[in-house]
Amino acid sequence: MSKRESFIGSPDWILLVLYMVLIVYGWLSIYSATATSETAKVFELSERYGKQLLWIGMAFILGFSILLIDAKFFSAFAYAIYGIMLVVLMAVLVVGTTVAGSKSWFQFGSFALQPGEFAKFATALALAKYLSLNNVDMRSMKTKLMAMAIIGAPALLILMQNDTGSALVYVAFILVLFREGLSGITIVSGIIATILFIVTVIFGEIYVAAVLVALTVLVFLIFKKVRKNWSGLLVGMGLSLIFVFSVHYTFNNVLEEHQRVRIQVMLGLKNDPLGAGYNVNQAKIAIGSGGLTGKGYFKGMLTRNHFVPEQSTDFIFCTIGEERGFIGSGILVLLFLALMVRIIQLAERQRSPFSRIYGYGAASILFFHFAINIAMTIGLAPVVGIPLPFFSYGGSSLWAFTILLFIFIKQDANRLNVL
Amino acid sequence: MYKKNYLGRKYVVIGIFVAIAFVFLGRLFYLQVASNQYQLSARNMALRSIVEYPPRGRIFDRSHHLLVYNDAVYDLMVIPRQVKNIDTTKFCQLLGITKEFFEDQMQKAENYSYYKPSVFLKQLSKKEKGPIEEIMYEFPGFYFQTRTLRHYPMPIAANVLGNVGEVSDNDLRNDHYYSPGDYIGKSGIEKYYEKELRGKKGSRIVEVNVHNIVKGSFQGGKFDTLAVQGEDVTLGLDAKLQEFGQKLMVNKTGSIVALDPKTGEILAMVSSPSYDPNLLVGRSRSENYNRLLNDSLKPLMNRAVLGTYPPGSTFKPVDALIALDEGVITANTMLTCQGKASKPIACDENHVSPLDMTTALAVSCNSYFWKTFKRIMDDPKFDNMHDAYVDWYNKVKTFGFGETFNTDIPYERPGNIPSRRYFNKLYRGSWNALTVRSLSIGQGEILVTPIQMANEAAILANRGYYIDPHFIESIGNNDTVPTKFTVKHYVAVENPLYYKEVIGGMEQVFDSSIGTARFYKMDSITQAGKTGTAQNPHGKDHSLFIEFAPVDNPKIAIAVIIENAGYGTTWAAPIASLMVEEYLTGKITRPKLEERMLKADLNHDPRP
Structure with a gap:
């Protein structure tokens, strides 16, 4: 083993290949969504596909550089990196530029950077660092609170930038906490709460409350075993009722109008194809018209003719859906699934808890972006403006996801050196 | 300190990933393969069929004097579904029409079809179409279609040559070649030799963008048909x-x-x-026609x-x-x-x-x-x-x-x-x-x-x-x-x-x-x-x-x-x-x- 190789370690080729495939697939989609013709010059820095090519080149350099850095650097400086990111997030609140309503950009001449994108891997690092400490036990309240604080701080700052979508991404870390011992009840409660929220918005709190009470009585009458634990049942019912009655208030007073409408559109309570539902409706038509094999590269008559808004960024999936059809979009879904599963597999083979926890963090963030982005374009989730990793146009997100992934690849490459 | 090993939980996490991925695959299958309503919507949205009218055949006399030829005019067409947020006042001003006329025509077009093109304003000259054509992009849903009108260099043989007018409901029922607004020979030679003179309409399918601007032919013109020019007719007339x-x-x-x-x-x-x-x-035409029709000497006969x-x-x-x-x-x-x-x-x-x-x-x-x-x-x-x-x-x-x-x-x-x-x-x-x-x-x-x-x-x-x-x-x-x-x-x-x-x-x-x-x-x-x-x-x-x-x-x-x-x-x-x-x-x-x-x-x- 040469000195340089040993220094880089042995990076996982499967992850590297998946990364390359996703990047190339992503750029081809941006090219088709933004180029005027198939023969357009590729290196055209005034066009999005040209810029994206530049961002990709720089991402490769970034990724390769990370492989060159000592693996221990990231665990050693995890808190420092996290701290710096918090400061940067605060700074952007003061000197940032507002784009599309969110004050989350640093403007350097014609070039803009979104620090929020980079806060994700920093948070993953800090969380991994904290949870890998020997005296930490997920079951203790202190650990829970500390973990919540680490996750919550950047999320709160991003929320203050008015970038709700990016802040929501931090919810993904619950999967990390779950793997490290957080009770499954937390996740189940979360799912129940989501269901209650949805049915309450659809049917109104009175009906839902009535059904809840009836359900509790039924459970009490039918399952004799449960009767012994009647106090628990009562508490569960009580909490659910409080939640249901607070939904009305939250929905109408905490959420903003556009968020409310997006939820209503998603739930089919509102049909507004020319207004709030426009994006989703157009996106659905574009994807749906792709058929089995798609219309062909550069033949997406909706995505190429601007019928889908934000088609090179948040709605890039439409280009794939329309031009590559079910086969092309299915392959994309499976590629992401492979990437995420592979990260989990590798994470589980780590000797160091830090690497494992970081791996889960990386997989959870990729998963959240993948799930929410595609769900919104196919009408399964309300419109939340977050990018599809490696696909959506934009340097900040591409670099942030590259760093996120390559830190893990580096940790994994170096796993045998961990004692 | 004892730390429980939560190794089994990786299956839960992977399970969630796989479940979501398969929900997506199912949903995509439904949208893309199982249902074809979206294909139709996409075509309605991004494709437009443009009818290419062939020039009608000319008519000559026995010494090859031209009796009837064609003049280009422009019909302003409208697709009601695509009309939105237009400055009606400006539109009416440029065309020299009243707002009531605008409303009337829109209503008529909508009554015919919300999705198909109707004639909004007939037979504009090149000069009349000039000012509005430059800013057509401000009026999505409207476009011009070139048509030809008959012209007679010598004002003779009106009863022989006959005339050309818009198809009637009857014509539409009898011959599916015609669509509303098409022209047909109504009398004389124009009527008798209609099939030879009319040629064959062509159609072009083009892609338009969200601003209703034509971006090019659909699939390289694979589905286009060329218009075939009408045949010239030579008469024994001197x-x-x-x-x-x-x-x-x-x-x-x-x-x-x-x-x-x-x-x-x-x-x-x-x-x-x-x-x-x-x-x-x-x-x-119709004003003159009625005048001739009511003339006691019956010039139309x-x-x-x-x-x-x-x-x-x-x-x-x-x-x-x-x-x-x-x-x-x-x-x-x-x-x-x-x-x-x-x-x-x-x-x-x-x-x-x-x-x-x-x-x-x-x-x-x-x-x-x-x-x-x-x-x-x-x-x-x-x-x-x-x-x-x-x-x-x-x-x-x-x-x-x-x-x-x-x-x-x-x-x-x-x-x-x-x-x-x-x-x-x-x-x-x-x-x-x-x-x-x-x-x-x-x-x-x-x-x-x-x-x-x-x-x-x-x-x-x-x-x-x-x-x-x-x-x-x-x-x-x-x-x-x-x-x-x-x-x-x-x-x-x-x-x-x-x-x-x-x-x-x-x-x-x-x-x-x-x-x-x-x-x-x-x-x-x-x-x-x-x-x-x-x-x-x-x-x-x-x-x-x-x-x-x-x-x-x-x-x-x-x-x-x-x-x-x-x-x-x-x-x-x-x-x-x-x-x-x-x-x-x-x-x-x-x-x-x-x-x-x-x-x-x-x-x-x-x-x-």
Whole structure:
């Protein structure tokens, strides 16, 4: 083993290949969504596909550089990196530029950077660092609170930038906490709460409350075993009722109008194809018209003719859906699934808890972006403006996801050196 | 410190990943493969079918003079679904329309279809479309479609050429080639040769972007069809002769039909009063149409085929031919103007008596032809007079009377040769030669159209046959005339001798010092003709004349009818003679006569 190789370690080729495939697939989609013709010059820095090519080149350099850095650097400086990111997030609140309503950009001449994108891997690092400490036990309240604080701080700052979508991404870390011992009840409660929220918005709190009470009585009458634990049942019912009655208030007073409408559109309570539902409706038509094999590269008559808004960024999936059809979009879904599963597999083979926890963090963030982005374009989730990793146009997100992934690849490459 | 190993939880996490991925795959399968509603929506949204209208075929006369060509105009089309957020005030201003008109048109378009294009504003000129075309992108849902309008360089032959107008609901039902707003030949040649003239519409499918701007053809034009240009049609019409005829007929009501007897081609077909065909083109079409429709002189009616008149004495050559053929007279049979039942058909001119057939034709002796008619009816070879009548009736019909020609002129009238059954009904079976004696001098129930009279002249010119009168000379590059226009129809009288004798009488009409058209004899051209002065229930007698020339090698056969103008000698004969001279020599050697005819106003200042 040469000195340089040993220094880089042995990076996982499967992850590297998946990364390359996703990047190339992503750029081809941006090219088709933004180029005027198939023969357009590729290196055209005034066009999005040209810029994206530049961002990709720089991402490769970034990724390769990370492989060159000592693996221990990231665990050693995890808190420092996290701290710096918090400061940067605060700074952007003061000197940032507002784009599309969110004050989350640093403007350097014609070039803009979104620090929020980079806060994700920093948070993953800090969380991994904290949870890998020997005296930490997920079951203790202190650990829970500390973990919540680490996750919550950047999320709160991003929320203050008015970038709700990016802040929501931090919810993904619950999967990390779950793997490290957080009770499954937390996740189940979360799912129940989501269901209650949805049915309450659809049917109104009175009906839902009535059904809840009836359900509790039924459970009490039918399952004799449960009767012994009647106090628990009562508490569960009580909490659910409080939640249901607070939904009305939250929905109408905490959420903003556009968020409310997006939820209503998603739930089919509102049909507004020319207004709030426009994006989703157009996106659905574009994807749906792709058929089995798609219309062909550069033949997406909706995505190429601007019928889908934000088609090179948040709605890039439409280009794939329309031009590559079910086969092309299915392959994309499976590629992401492979990437995420592979990260989990590798994470589980780590000797160091830090690497494992970081791996889960990386997989959870990729998963959240993948799930929410595609769900919104196919009408399964309300419109939340977050990018599809490696696909959506934009340097900040591409670099942030590259760093996120390559830190893990580096940790994994170096796993045998961990004692 | 003891730390529980949560190794099993990785399966939960992976399970969640896999579950979501498969939810997506399921949803994508539903959207993309299972349901095809989205394909339809996408096509509706991003594709537009543009109809390519071919230029309509042009129409030429026999010397390749252009009679009808096309002018480009622009229809403003609208697709209601795509119209949103437009500045209506600005839009109306640029087009010079009112807001109410805008609302009306939009409503009409929506009533037709929300998704399909309708005509919003018809036939804008290039100049009218200019200002709005530059900022079309401000008005999504609107676009221009190029159409062609007919244009007539010479304002002649309106009734022959016919006109082109928007398709009716009926047309739409009968022929699915048409869509609302399409043009179709409504009358005349435009109607009869519609299929040849219209060509074939093409269609182009283009992709548009969200701003309704055309981005290019859909799939490289794979589904496009080219428009096929309509075929040019060349008519046997002689534009110069037609124009001259129309000038001669100014301020006269009636018709002129001139044929080339050898081919049956119609050289001129004048119906007077006429109108400038350019009136029935463009946006003032319906206004002009209604004006013409309500004109008491009925300019829209093509009198040459729709006007039915008693032929009067122009019928006498047929009488003579049949009588000779029946053998009831010879050319030398002398008859007098006196005798039984001659009174009502008394000769209105003093002439020699008794007289032979040739002279009888020259002076148009009524009694002579009544007597020959009676001889036919009394002919002992028939069982009874009614049988004799049927024989006569059948023979007359072979001359093209009482029926329409199988020709390329839409809407002909057959005229009338009364049948035995008709008389049986009218007189309850009790009638005889005397009862129907008016027929012998082309009066009574007998009615003919000008084209039938011209055809009679052609039969005499051809000595016994005719070809259905028709306009078409060639279609497109195809020089062969439809076979039905080459068929010779032989009439009941075939013996050349009889023709020679009758034509001799018709020559005497010009050449004899007592001939009824002696004033119009020309030294350079031999003419054979017959005057007619037809009594009719509408007022003064119709002035009629049939003629062919030159006698030995006829090139033109002509009929002239001037309604309520008096003697055939006075008006129809000189006009026919002038037409013949114009056609055969290209110049008029009788300027005084020409001027008198051109200036005569028989509509307003009828002289006795």
